Amino acid sequence: MDNRDDILDKIRKCMAMAQSGSEHEAAAALRQAQKLMEMYQISQAEMLAAGVRESKTKAGAVARPASWESDLAAHIAAAFGCKLIFTPSWGWGEAWWVFVGLPPANEIAAYSLEVLLRQALKARREFIDSALKRTKKKANKTRRADLFSAGWVHTACAQVGALTPPEGAAEAIQAHMQLKHPSLGQLATTDRNAGRNWSERDQDAYHAGRSAGRGAQLHQGVGANKPRMLGS
Secondary structure (H helix, E strand, O other), X not given: OOOHHHHHHHHHHHHHHOXXXXXXXHHHHXXXXXXXXXXXXXXXXXXXXXXXXXEEEEOOOOOOOEHHHXXXXXXXXXXXXXXXXXXXXXXXXXXXXXXXXXXOHHHHHXXXXXXXXXXXXXHHHHHHHHOOOOXXXXXXXXXXXXXXXXXXXXHHHHOOOOOOOOOOHHHHHHHHHHHXXXXXXOOOOEOOOOOOOOOHHHHHHHHHHHHHHHHOOOOOOOOXXXXXXXXX
């Protein structure tokens, strides 16, 4: 037995047997679990984190995501009881949003962001092509598109239902984070409207986004038992 996942699975089975009503069987199973942990140098933290998995979705930015995109990813992560990591491209490849959680929640969260981010970007492009086609200054066009996207996310997120995580999920995810990602820094996002007083056109852009966000749809697509949300 040299596959660590197999070893962890064996230990979990022993620990389950240790809850047996038979005192002799429970004691033997517990001794076997302890023996395997010592033999393969498996810590309590690793055992706790053993069921946690990571799923990823391509990000819309390569290094510093817009605050509206970060808000969307963070809301979805919280709804499904996941931790969220942003992995930048560092000048090559693609950037990713990573959801850390207990299956299938991590998979559903990644799927949800993929679907909603695609819709948000499509709505943003349509808004730019229609409502902002006469806005000449590029900075103002981008700012108002960000306000539209923020409004879209606000409405769409209000429709995303939350899952009740299983008992012990938070502790397992925290153990995984400490083992696999012990030195994560704080994510810096791009907010082009921070500290600004909104003009009437800025407010119009935000409220147009809130209205458009009501059309967000998220259909069942990961696993047969995935919960239905939004338009499913």
